[in-house]
Amino acid sequence: MGDWILWLLIAAYAFVTIVVDAFPKTFSSPVLLPIETLIPPLFALIHGAKRYGVQGIVVFMVLCLGVSNLMENIGVMTGFPFGRYYYTDVLGPKLFLVPLLIGPAYFGTAYVSWVLATVLLDTDRRRDALAAVAVPVVATFIMVGWDVCLDPWPSTIARHWVWQDGGPYFGVPFVNYLGWYLTVFLFLMAFSLYRAAWPEPARDVPRSYWYQACVLFAVMGLDYPAAYFGVENKTVTDPAGRVWQTADILGTAAIVSLFTMLFVAVTSAAVLLLRQRRDE
Numbered sequence: 001m002g003d004w005i006l007w008l009l010i011a012a013y014a015f016v017t018i019v020v021d022a023f024p025k026t027f028s029s030p031v032l033l034p035i036e037t038l039i040p041p042l043f044a045l046i047h048g049a050k051r052y053g054v055q056g057i058v059v060f061m062v063l064c065l066g067v068s069n070l071m072e073n074i075g076v077m078t079g080f081p082f083g084r085y086y087y088t089d090v091l092g093p094k095l096f097l098v099p100l101l102i103g104p105a106y107f108g109t110a111y112v113s114w115v116l117a118t119v120l121l122d123t124d125r126r127r128d129a130l131a132a133v134a135v136p137v138v139a140t141f142i143m144v145g146w147d148v149c150l151d152p153w154p155s156t157i158a159r160h161w162v163w164q165d166g167g168p169y170f171g172v173p174f175v176n177y178l179g180w181y182l183t184v185f186l187f188l189m190a191f192s193l194y195r196a197a198w199p200e201p202a203r204d205v206p207r208s209y210w211y212q213a214c215v216l217f218a219v220m221g222l223d224y225p226a227a228y229f230g231v232e233n234k235t236v237t238d239p240a241g242r243v244w245q246t247a248d249i250l251g252t253a254a255i256v257s258l259f260t261m262l263f264v265a266v267t268s269a270a271v272l273l274l275r276q277r278r279d280e
Helices: 002-022 032-078 102-121 129-150 152-157 175-197 207-230 246-259 261-279
Strands: 085-087 161-163 235-237 243-245
Touching: 002 032, 002 207, 032 085, 032 102, 032 175, 032 207, 102 129, 102 175, 102 207, 102 261, 129 152, 129 175, 129 207, 129 246, 129 261, 152 161, 152 246, 207 246, 207 261, 235 246, 243 246, 246 261
Parallel strands: none
Antiparallel strands: 085 161, 235 243
């Protein structure tokens, strides 16, 4: 039953991202943003409990939400480690200075990135020191690749948050991505240490379990070509006074997503398929 729920969540996510962003005039609605944000963390809770148990995925979630909210609040107050920025009121209620929707976005994407790193490195049942460090390192690269595609859209175009000094990447500062790497690595490394110290019994899961993470991440990546297809080109100006074209921002995100996010999703699926053929 859980397997079908996960596939339905992936299908629903594909609709509220790919279809809606490709045809914004037809499907646009203010309720879609929270739905889009909350499907990946719901997937993560159900999917993660199947392999790591309820306790394991709750630990992952608590570490993710706690570290990310702390670092984001420090970032808004001090400019470290992301650069100077603040959140507008577009995303709704906040926990201190950070919208409540930001934490679930971290959690859902970080979890899928963790699973894909586990697939690529073949470390699912390993507990040695090298595996404990390698998985967070690679998973963080995967997640920051997602943010490279994401950030200019909600900041420079939608103004969900504002980079006060602008930046070279369509209004986003270079240091933002270093801050993202630090933040994500901290909570993924913490979870990896938890797994090494208190490993729950490894649970058998169907092969579809691993492919589900590949497909969901592929859907996340395909959202950017879809958004480029549906974009209405306009001029936007960042707080530093630099002028950008929305079609250029989304077109660049589409190109980057194909060779970062889609590359990771396709490579992970290929690794699974090759491993399956080898073991048959």
